[in-house]
Every structure is written in structure tokens, then in C-alpha cells.
Amino acid sequence: MKNSIFLLVLFVLTGCSQQLVFERKQYNSSYSPSYTTSYNSATIKMEVLEAKNDENINKIIFDNIKELSSFIDSQNITINNYNQLTKGFVETYKKAKNNTPESKIKNWDFEIESNIEYETEEFVNIGINYTSSYGDASGFGGKRSLLFNKLTGNQLKMDDIFTNTKAVSKLVEAKFRAKYKVNNSIPLNQQGYCFETGSFYLTQNIFFNIEGVKFLYNINEISSYEKGAYEVFLSYQEIDNYLLIK
Template identity: 30%
Template sequence: MRAIYSIFFLSLFFVSCTKKTEFETQNYNKSSAKDCKNDYNCANINLTVLEATQKNNVSDSINNAIFNAVRNSVYTGEKPKEVKNYVDLTNSFVSIFTEIKNDLQQDKIPSWEATAKVKVGYQSNRILNVVVDSYLFTGGAHGYSALKSLLFDAKTGKLLPINKVFSDINKIVSIAETKFRIQQKIPENSSFTDAGYFLDKNIFVLSKNVLFTKKGITLHYNQYEVASYVKGPIEIELPYGEIDQYLLVK
């Protein structure tokens, strides 16, 4: 009988250890005025974020990383460490706009806008991929849209460095460069710089934003990361069939 109970509790233990992280959606919104829908003299910030709900170190680690990514995407001040939570973040966005508007003493200035949407892009027992999609406009010719991919170890909640994702980074770079050249119509062995791309020392690099999907890996390059604004974001698809042997997690 004791053996049966031992097996039962061990089974419960392993089930609990492999349980996937669960999330709740939270919204944080702030405007500089009650009816703030104009092109001038308004500031709006709208955040739709995910918060891991389990009360453990894994959830704490994931939530902290998500918050830092959102803060880095839309914070406009000079003291990010003083912004401790999402309420602080929305309040600071509006207060900084109001301070600048008052300092300029103009009849109208372009309205500010910030948005961030967080979603789970991929989740397995080994890896969790959270994506932060943001937009920021604080004046000028246009705003800036960006995507940030966060790769977590599903068991620890810690961010995964790229060498814990791929066993042979050089091989992945080679595969990605070939696809990039074909997609962007850049002849083999020709210069990226001459073709108008921003690659230091003319060396192709992996994007910092690696996304897992059902079909493979997507490398997402934000505007200005490797090319001018007019080219928009660039994505390279790496099917699992071509890179499975180099993946350490999936």
C-alpha cells in the first residue's frame, strides 16, 4: 500500500513540475485628458500585457522580464529604474508629455501615442516564447513600431541566451544569410552595404528577435535594425526541417 501511495504522490509531483505557465491579460491605460482623441495636445498610452499567475519564482522571473521589455519599448524619460510597475509607466508617459507641452508654451504640439501588446507566441514543456509588439510616437515624421521576442526556459522562467537555443550558431547564420540574400535579391558575395543595408563590417548577423512557430523559427528584424525605415521590418523563415539538428530546445 505504501508503494502505491509513493507512486501516486510521485506522479502528482512530476505533473506539477511540467505544468505550463498560465497567464492573465491585464490592461493599463492613461490619457492626458478625459476626451483625448485629437491629433494635437493629447497623450495616450495603452498597454495590454500578460502576467503569469502562479505564485512562484518562475512566474516572478517571467513577469519581470516582460515588464522590462514593455518599459524599454515605450518609456520616454531618463530614469527608467524609477518606473517600478505598469501604473508608474503609464503615469510617467503622460506626465513627461505634459511637462514638455508646458515648457514649450505653444498653442498645439503633436499628440503622443504609445501602445504595447503582449502575447504568447509559442509554448512547450521546454520553452516559452513571449512577444511584445509596441508602437511609440512622440512627434516627428512617423512613429516607431517594434517587436521584441522573449525566449524563456519553461522550467526556470529564466531568459535563454542564443547559445542555449542553437547548438551551431554559425550554421544557423549561414542558412539565414542565404535566405536573406534570396529574399532581398542581394547576389552572393556582393556587399550588403552597397545594397543599402546596415550590417557592421558587412557581416550578416542573427536578429536579436528569434520567434518559435508551429512550422519553424522566424528571425524578425525591426525597422532600422538592418535596413532603412522605408523597407519596414524584415522576417526570415527557417523551417524546422532545415534546422532541427541545430535546435537545443523546441
């Protein structure tokens, strides 16, 4: 009897220890030696999720945030963690400022926030929101989706999510054409779009919620900056037969 109780307690404790738990952390940095409304300052604010017990997930989230920060001078600055990333942002700004006549350069601002978009016993959907403006260049912003298997910590790819990616792509394309009034007889790229392959394809930004699945094309992904983002939503009733995760 004592052995049975011991095994039961051990099973419960082991199960609890394997639960995927996230904590929210902030990493900020700024530079403003002679602050004015529009010039001579740099500010970076990051509010990120970190798994307490899964370094693989943490690495993937960090690598994606680092990729979104590609304008930072990573060739001359070591960036292996969030503190180095925030420092790199400020150092890159200082370098740009020193190369500008009269040391006058418009403010740089970069903000990132990661959140749990949706979660089941099987998987978790992390969303990364980002906005940026720097110098005279046009600012950018968007949202990136990451899907993880909660038991293994592995990132889920298309073939891990859908039974038939081509069939899902056709469903999304049909909704896309209907929503945005796309002429079926004219190639997409002759109608103001810029699909790299010349034909429609699924975005990597797939977001789950309680009602269904959203496919998000960020600004500049398939069309010009001025036209903004595009999104297509499929209810679970429409897509359930193709889902490998639920």
C-alpha cells in the first residue's frame, strides 16, 4: 500500500514538472543625450515570453525576435541574448548618429511583445507583435506566429498542422480571392500583388483561436506597403477535416 501511494505521488509530481509554464520578462534600453521631440533618441522595449522549463522553445522565440531585429548591426555586435539585443539596438543607433552630419538623426523606436494566442493540451500558439520606426526610413510592423508541440517543445511546421497542405491552400486562396475581389482570369502579380512564385501560397503566419484559424499576410509580404496586411479566416467547420492538431 505504501509503495502504491509513493508511486502515485511520484507520478503526480513528475506530471506537474513536465507542464509547460511561461513567464513574462521585460528588456528595455534607451539613449537620449539631448532629447527633442523628433531627434536624437533611441528606445527599444521588449516584453517577451520565456518558458521556465524548455530552452528549445526559448531559443526559437529569441531567434525569431532577433530576425525581426535584422537592422541591428549584428556583424560587429555579439547578440546571443535579449540584453545584448537591446544594447545592439542602441549601439547601432549611435553609429548611425555619428555618421550623420551635425549628429542629427530622427528618433529610433522598436517595440516587441509576445503573447499566448491560443493553447490546448497538445499545442501552444505564440504571437510576436512588433512595431518599429527608425530615421527617415518608413517604419514597419506586423505579427509573427509560432506553434509548438507542448510535450516535445518542437516547433510545428505545415505538415505537422495540416493533413493536406495543398487542399488547405486552395481553401484559403478561394476565400482570399472572394474577400479581396481578385480577378480569377488575371495572374495575381498583374493585379498589384507580389507573390514570389507568381502564384498564391500559404503564409507561415497561422493563428488559432476559439472559433477557427487565421492566415495573416503582413505588410510588404504579398503586396506594397501602402496596401497594408491581408488576412483570411477559416472556421473549424471549414477546416477541421484537415487539422492534425486540435
